[in-house]
Amino acid sequence: MTLQRLRICVVGAGIAGLACALAAARQGLAVQLVDEAAVPRNLPASIDVVPGMLRDLAALGVADDCVRVGFAYHGIDVLDRQGRRLFELPTARLAGPRWPAALGIAHGELHALLERAARRCGAELLRGDRVETIEANGGRARVALAGGLRLEADIVLLATGARSPLRATLFPAARPVEPLGQVWHYALVQRPQRLDRPLIAMGGPGHRAMLLPVQHGTAGIAVTEPASAPGSEPPVAQLRRALQVFAPAVSVLAAQLRDDTPVATRPVLSGVLDGPWHRGPVLAVGDGAxxxxxxxxxxxxxxVEDARVLADLLAAPPDRDTLFRAFEQRRSARARQVHEIASTAARWDLQPDGAADLGQLMQRLMHTVAQPA
Ligand SMILES: Cc1cc2nc3c(=O)[nH]c(=O)nc-3n(C[C@H](O)[C@H](O)[C@H](O)COP(=O)(O)OP(=O)(O)OC[C@H]3O[C@@H](n4cnc5c(N)ncnc54)[C@H](O)[C@@H]3O)c2cc1C
Incomplete structure (x- = not known):
């Protein structure tokens, strides 16, 4: 039996769900994507489309769309607390000569273009309804939505993020993801005129900022600081305060933040799903895995790498269980390596130690992701 005529249900329209829906729809499969949010996600944040991600977006056929709405860059400047340039983090041109090394893109733009591309390839989107249960029904899955709709699918891709109750129900033995004791604050600001590539600014232990151009007139600011007990300070006031510890090139941006400037704040979460990433007809992808x-x-x-691997496997599909095992074989070790590197960087933000060498860590990462998974 081939999977060519089979039906895929994707739960969650974040970057993982949208990219996986696109990957499956490009292979001609029948795809239904469900998200409880009534409108597409559009947070006041930037996404750094790093070289490996641009390579995988190119494989999914959307690199040109990303270049059109994003801001291409090569190399990242790292500044010390006084604003002196410490070094440059290089960016390899992994997507090939047709495309730049990397891009900054607004969170909403990336979600919107992935959604448009998935729809163009025939994926059907159901918005504003929550998936309540997924049950095996013979060899298939029965997906029950809160609004009463019932969907039948051969494969369910669970792309609901790391902390969804549905993930906890379907993978009851999985350890919950761990907060690392940091928060990130995000906002979109006016692009400083001379900012033609990202800069990372050090602000003392626990404090780091990234300024990423996303369009000619717009840049994303992302600032991390140690998590504190929840207080009553509004997010914009938290971001203004967090910016003060940086060199003027970054702290000056606080003046742009009005009381009604949208700011997103989120804790840093960490954890790779232990045990199989699949259960019955369900495969976990994205932050949920x-x-x-x-x-x-x-x-x-x-x-996005999950989606690219899925696209490869769906091009010559084996039976479902073989596909799930092959997916995990190609994704699990790699995700764990990258998780270890990213978590080390996160820990160093909080508590740099003698071994803390951001440049060297970046080299390790580049080596790990240099080839497609
Ligand atoms: C503000 C912000 C800034 C970020 N910036 C960066 C960055 O610069 N670099 C980076 O690498 N990553 C960044 N991330 C993280 C990145 O967006 C995620 O890692 C990536 O989107 C993968 O997440 P996901 O698609 O698995 O889950 P999510 O993005 O969490 O999406 C899950 C989706 O599932 C839906 N959902 C959940 N439960 C149900 C249900 N039962 N039924 C139906 N729908 C459901 C939700 O509505 C949501 O749309 C950022 C995230 C945020 C929030």
Whole structure:
């Protein structure tokens, strides 16, 4: 039996779900994508489309779309607390000569273009309804939505993120993802005129900022600091305060933040799903399989890599269980290696030790992801 005529249900329209829906729809499979959010995601944040991610987006046929709406760059400047340039983190041109090394892109733009591409390839999107249960029904899955709809699928891709109750129900033995004691604050600001590639600024132990151009007139600012007990300070005030510890090139951006500037804040979560990533007809992908600190842009990149591997496997599909095992074989060891590197970077943010060498860690990462998974 081949999977060519089979039906795929993707639960969750974040980067992982959208990219996987696109991958399956490009192979001509019948794809239904369900998300509980009524409207597409559009957070005031930037996504760093790092070289490996751009390579995988190119394989999914959307690199040109990304280049059109993003901001191409080569190399990343690292500044010390006084604003002096410490060194440059290189960016390899992994997508090939047609495309730049890397891109900054607005969170909403990336979600929107993946959604458009998936729809163009025939994926059907059901928004504003939550998947409540997924049950095996013979060899197939019965997917029950809160609104009463029932979907039948041969494969369910669970792309609901790391902390969804559905993931906890389907993988009851999985350890919960671990908060690393850091939060990130994100906002979109006016691009400083001379910012033509990202800069990472050190602000003392636990404090780091990344400024990433995403369009001609816009840049994303992402600032990490140690997590503190929840207080009543509004997110924009937290970001303004967090910016103060950096060199003027970064701290000056606080002046752009008005009380009504949208700011997203999230804790850094970490953990790779132990045990099989599949259960019956369900395969976990994205943050639900590997929650990575966003360091080096790897949380989003590894989600797109899931989609790229899936696309390869669906091009010559074996039976479902073989496909699930092959997916995990190609993804699990790699995700664990990247997780270890990104978590080390996250720990060093909080507590640099004698071995802390960001440049060397980046080299290790580049070596790990240099070839497609
Ligand atoms: C503000 C912000 C900034 C970020 N910046 C970066 C960055 O710079 N670099 C980086 O690498 N990563 C970044 N990330 C992380 C990155 O976006 C994720 O790693 C990536 O999107 C993969 O997540 P996902 O698709 O698996 O899950 P998510 O993005 O969490 O999406 C899960 C989706 O599932 C839906 N859902 C959940 N449960 C159900 C259900 N029962 N039924 C239906 N739908 C459901 C949710 O509505 C949601 O849309 C950022 C994340 C955020 C929030």
């Amino acid at each position: 590997h929650a990575l600190p966003p360091h080096f842009g790897q949380a989003a990149a590894q989600s």
